[in-house]
Amino acid sequence: KATLQMVLDEVKAAIGEKGRKTGVASEIARIRRQWMSEWTGLLNSDEEPLNTYRVVGEIERGLDKRKSIVTHDAGAPRDSILPFYTATTPHGYIGWGKTTHLGFGIPLMIGAKMAYPDRFCLNLMGDGAFGMSGLDIETSVRVGAPITTVVLNNGGMATYPGGYPTAHELFGVTEMGGDYAQIAEGMGAVGIVVTRAGEMAGAITDAQRHNSEGRTVLIDVHSNLEAKKSKFA
Secondary structure (H helix, E strand, O other): HHHHHHHHHHHOOOOOOOOOOHHHHHHHHHHHHHHHHOHHHHOOOOOOOOOOHHHHHHHHHHOOOOOOOEEEEOHHHHHOOOOOOOOOOOOOOOOOOOOOOOOOHHHHHHHHHOOOOOOOOEEEEHHHHHHHOHHHHHHHHHHHOOOEEEEEOOEEEOOOOOHHHHHHHHHHOOOOOOOOHHHHOOOOOOEEEEOHHHHHHHHHHHHHHHHHOOOOOOEEEEEEEOOOOOOOO
16 A cells, blocks of 8 residues: 555656546547447346346446445356446455355355445355355354355366267266255355346345344346347447
């Protein structure tokens, strides 16, 4: 922090308090608006099973950013949410990449909730990631750190569409399944199943209410393995 402050002081000394008028910010905003228009269809898609980007769109639209902390898990959830979730508050979005193991989203949000108990803490993960750390839902319940986990229940590992052909044929590698809401209920959390696009916004609203009442929530979203059905994707 001290180093950044010194950098700011040096820049202000060189170019003044108000900075240079380059028009770069306006140009970036224009390009972003154009780019976002190409994704509007997916972010509002009525596909069923749900398109991943509809899930991301509802998370973006449904939260008070000032009072929320959001993260993703590794793989497809990270790639899907990163361009579209708008971070407006310090620590309101926690991004991470390949340096951390699959399934880190749940314990990360438990820690975030303990650090900021008044914020709504949401983690977006795939069913593969849930298989790595899903039992930590019980930890969230037991320690009184109510978080919300959104599981993209698409029955497979989305980032490996053509991977491991022999292992896939012999042993069903990259395929998975389960009633994740029921698993969460068994650990003392609230399980919410979403099968229709129009249910997603309400599920997020319900999750916020349950969390405020001290209950951990898992939203089991029946999503489409082929999330990028668009000429733009």
